[in-house]
Amino acid sequence: MKNWLAAHRRAFTATIRRLADAPLATLFNITVIGTALALPLGFYVILANLQSLARDFSPQPQLSVFLAQDAAAADVGSIERRLKAHNGITSFRFVPRAEALATLKSRAGLADVIAGLSRNPLPDAFVITATGRDAAGLDLLRSEFAGWPKVAEVHVDSDWARRLDRLLALGRYAVLMLAAALALALVAITFNTIRLQILTQRDEIEVAKLIGATDAWIRRPFLYFGGIIGTAGGATAWLMIWAALLVFNGQLRPLSALYGIPLQLAHLTGADSVAALLFAAALGWFGAWLSVRRHLTAHNPI
Amino acid sequence: MTHIALSNVHKRYPGGHQALADISLSIETGELVFITGHSGAGKSTLLKLMAAIERPTAGTVIVNGQNVGTLRPRGIPFLRRNFGLVFQDHKLLFDRNVFENVMLPLDISGFSRREGARRARAALDKVGLLHKEKARPITLSGGEQQRLCIARAIVHRPAVLLADEPTGNLDAGYAAEIGNLLREFNQVGVTVVLATHDMQLAARLKPRLVEIRGGRLAS
Ligand SMILES: Nc1ncnc2c1ncn2[C@@H]1O[C@H](COP(=O)(O)OP(=O)(O)O)[C@@H](O)[C@H]1O
Numbered sequence: 001m002k003n004w005l006a007a008h009r010r011a012f013t014a015t016i017r018r019l020a021d022a023p024l025a026t027l028f029n030i031t032v033i034g035t036a037l038a039l040p041l042g043f044y045v046i047l048a049n050l051q052s053l054a055r056d057f058s059p060q061p062q063l064s065v066f067l068a069q070d071a072a073a074a075d076v077g078s079i080e081r082r083l084k085a086h087n088g089i090t091s092f093r094f095v096p097r098a099e100a101l102a103t104l105k106s107r108a109g110l111a112d113v114i115a116g117l118s119r120n121p122l123p124d125a126f127v128i129t130a131t132g133r134d135a136a137g138l139d140l141l142r143s144e145f146a147g148w149p150k151v152a153e154v155h156v157d158s159d160w161a162r163r164l165d166r167l168l169a170l171g172r173y174a175v176l177m178l179a180a181a182l183a184l185a186l187v188a189i190t191f192n193t194i195r196l197q198i199l200t201q202r203d204e205i206e207v208a209k210l211i212g213a214t215d216a217w218i219r220r221p222f223l224y225f226g227g228i229i230g231t232a233g234g235a236t237a238w239l240m241i242w243a244a245l246l247v248f249n250g251q252l253r254p255l256s257a258l259y260g261i262p263l264q265l266a267h268l269t270g271a272d273s274v275a276a277l278l279f280a281a282a283l284g285w286f287g288a289w290l291s292v293r294r295h296l297t298a299h300n301p302i
Numbered sequence: 303m304t305h306i307a308l309s310n311v312h313k314r315y316p317g318g319h320q321a322l323a324d325i326s327l328s329i330e331t332g333e334l335v336f337i338t339g340h341s342g343a344g345k346s347t348l349l350k351l352m353a354a355i356e357r358p359t360a361g362t363v364i365v366n367g368q369n370v371g372t373l374r375p376r377g378i379p380f381l382r383r384n385f386g387l388v389f390q391d392h393k394l395l396f397d398r399n400v401f402e403n404v405m406l407p408l409d410i411s412g413f414s415r416r417e418g419a420r421r422a423r424a425a426l427d428k429v430g431l432l433h434k435e436k437a438r439p440i441t442l443s444g445g446e447q448q449r450l451c452i453a454r455a456i457v458h459r460p461a462v463l464l465a466d467e468p469t470g471n472l473d474a475g476y477a478a479e480i481g482n483l484l485r486e487f488n489q490v491g492v493t494v495v496l497a498t499h500d501m502q503l504a505a506r507l508k509p510r511l512v513e514i515r516g517g518r519l520a521s
Pocket residue numbers: 315316317319320321339340341342343344345346347348
């Protein structure tokens with residue numbers, strides 16, 4: 001175990017030394033990988049900001065629950081109790097049929113029409129503000145309320161939320177596809193970098209094998225190399241976005257002052273940043289692993 | 303105790319060339335053996351069979367009681383660590399200095415950097431190259447390069463030293479130095495097997511002589 005740890009530490013320092021020995025090539029590699037990662041990561045940041053902006057400015061979604069014409073005061077009371085106990089809603093208001101009619105009457109032009117009616121055609125209703133904003137949650141609430149006794153119909157004004165959801169889902173999809181394409185590019189870049197490394201270290205690999213190095217010993221520094229340039233590339237991408245946001249937010253500041261609203265784009269959250277770095281490291285490692293598999297077995301001395 | 307035993311070994315290279323035929327040979331622990339013969343006789347091939355760098359096409363090679371032919375591929379690196387190898391074409395790494403060349407076998411066997419450095423310096427001291435530890439191998443003379451090869455071969459204290467023509471292109475003075483070094487290792491118990499056609503060296507060290515002619519043992 002101690003030996004194993006020491007071997008890994010040695011492979012790690014050897015890799016760092018190797019990177020430092022060719023600073024220009026290292027810098028170039030890391031920049032290329034960083035740029036490739038900055039694109040999807042940047043889009044993701046924009047998307048996340050749009051999402052939270054949309055949340056902040058979207059109206060609270062409302063549901064209207066219309067009761068049956070023959071609903072009695074007891075039915076209204078029972079629904080009211082159920083709503084009070086429900087934890088998926090922020091508030092609700094009861095609109096008695098008489099009040100609804102009065103509101104309608106006050107609208108210009110309708111008074112005559114309503115005066116001609118023999119009885120009030122409007123039902124009692126509840127107007128409910130839901131806690132959640134996502135379309136799926138609203139649909140759930142709708143079907144739940146619709147199942148209650150003496151409820152005739154439930155309307156959800158969730159069109160706006162639904163549209164936003166679709167748009168954001170589309171954006172996430174686009175980010176995912178971009179990320180997949182650029183992940184492939186990253187793997188290809190490390191694959192090729194490691195191929196060149198293996199070529200330049202062919203003598204060392206041959207001698208090491210001849211004097212008793214295991215395959216794992218030979219592979220290890222290359223895998224570290226892939227993981228390290230992947231991580232460094234990820235960190236570079238993070239810094240690129242950080243710098244871009246700094247500039248962009250600077251430009252936004254006078255605008256926010258003008259409209260009196262805080263318009264500032266936020267960087268990735270801590271968890272997202274760590275995930276992005278791990279992802280970049282894993283991709284670099286994977287590219288190196290593929291390359292080592294492909295190129296090291298090719299000149300096995302025995 | 304028998305250290306290395308070959309029985310009825312044949313080696314045919316891909317392409318059909320028969321390099322060795324029906325070799326039976328056993329080497330005892332602590333022996334000093336010279337494999338002699340003309341160029342192309344099969345000396346290098348014989349050493350490579352012992353170190354599992356080549357596999358026999360027929361017959362068995364046994365090292366430390368292990369049958370090399372049936373060894374799993376994973377076991378081969380560990381078998382090779384029993385040997386110190388001096389290659390006919392040196393195989394020094396020219397992109398690193400003398401010290402780092404000698405460190406390689408220690409890195410491979412997992413020595414700590416500090417213990418490794420201590421041993422590497424001791425080995426370099428032994429072959430008289432300690433003052434050149436920072437030098438690049440390319441700047442060394444032929445004799446110094448050969449001594450560096452020996453330092454790299456013995457630094458992990460192998461039980462067997464296999465040296466392929468270590469005095470090949472050296473003039474008599476350098477060759478004698480190398481000979482003395484090999485004798486010293488042998489005297490502390492290392493089994494030394496040398497491929498050479500340096501008969502002057504043989505006359506001085508009085509080893510057991512094994513001659514190969516056209517891939518066969520000369521009686
Ligand atoms: N890798 C190889 N492939 C094909 N033929 C080889 C190979 N290595 C050596 N030979 C042939 O095997 C014979 C013995 O070679 P070698 O063992 O190098 O002899 P020596 O070391 O005595 O000069 C030679 O004819 C040589 O050409």
